[in-house]
Amino acid sequence: MTTVILRTITRLVLPLGFVVSFAFFLQGHNLPGGGFIAGVLTASVVALAYLAYGLDVVEEDVFGREVETAVEHVQHGVVRDYQTLYAAGLAVAVAGGLAAMLYGYLTDTTIPFMTQTFRYATVPLFGHIELASAVVFDLGVYAVVVGALLTIISVVGAE
Structure with a gap:
């Protein structure tokens, strides 16, 4: 049972x-920060919501699924969604590393994996952005x- 104070602070x-x-x-790409620390902070905020409201609220109210037992979170449901997010993120990270190699291939130079490339674009109201x-x-x-x-937090929280 959570308190009114925890739920209010969470909101x-x-x-x-x-x-x-x-x-x-x-x-992240110019100063300390980036994907890792932003991901940890996001997972921490969602974990706080789990503490305040429970896994069932996320499963039923956010995703609109009927849940009878906490074990269902592990077998199908929100944990499966988090695993899909993990796999998609891994694919995007590898694609980001390959993007520089593809750019080097198109410009007839050799650029190794994970080399950063950049371009400048003109965006209305912002001017030139990198x-x-x-x-x-x-x-x-x-x-x-x-x-x-969130997979780890959900599995441990369901037990």
């Missing part, structure tokens, strides 16, 4: 945690970290 911290996580993600391949890799790392940590 206040949840949006703030997601905003800070997004800010950490965006600064589009770096490291952002794609950070997105993959973010998905891997969120998927793995």
